[in-house]
Amino acid sequence: MGGFLSWLRVQWDRTAAVAAGVIGLLVLVLGWVGVSGTPHIAEQLPYFISGGLIGLFFLGMAVALWLSADLRDEWRELRALRTMLAGTDTDKAGSIGSAR
């Protein structure tokens, strides 16, 4: 359990992405239920706004968080690689350091 919580804490962005995706789908379904429950357009549009648009927002957030997590992992690996290469050659270390 402690390991799982630790994993959730480390992978906060992927956890949030999954949560946002689930919320988005749930809101979309609720919006669809609301829209299908009334024949009047004036009553359907609030469901479209609350269900459709908010669901879309959460799904977009899920995608953004997941892509951000992938980018951040790549950033971390590249940064570790840069540190590793800087340690193998002092000349390179100076050049790399001055490049930042």
Add this chain to the structure above:
Amino acid sequence: MSVSLLSDWARREPRAAVLGDDAPWRAGELVRVGVVAAVGLIGVAVAWYGASAQADWPDTLPWASLGASAVTVAMLGLVAWLMAALRQVRSLRREVMPWLETAVSTPSISSTVQTAPGADFVTAGGMTRFHQPGCPLATGKLVRPLTIEEARASALDSCGVCVP
């Protein structure tokens, strides 16, 4: 410092904390994205509140437009954040790759590369990617050989550094 020791260090390094991390995951960036997302959500809430108070559907259309605009603003904020992250990663990649190519061709490093004779690619326990036998990211690790067929059939991704 030997490459194997550095590889072990890189493997042990914990995933960096959210706040205080390098750009674009610094606290300021995250707060900015959070504010834009909150503005979008508030806009949708206002649109929903306005639309639900109207009895005729033509009167609800402006509110629906407001909601769509609010979501668009929030999405653009998220996209801008992702684009900033992508630019940072590309910048770092451009910085590292020339040094990596030089380092791979340096005899002092090449001599420490642990190759697997006869293998098309290699991977190791805990890795999510497969590498060329001489890839620095596989150096010093207890690798196992992979054929092309095994690599294609596996769920492993290809390494972005040695590009097998």
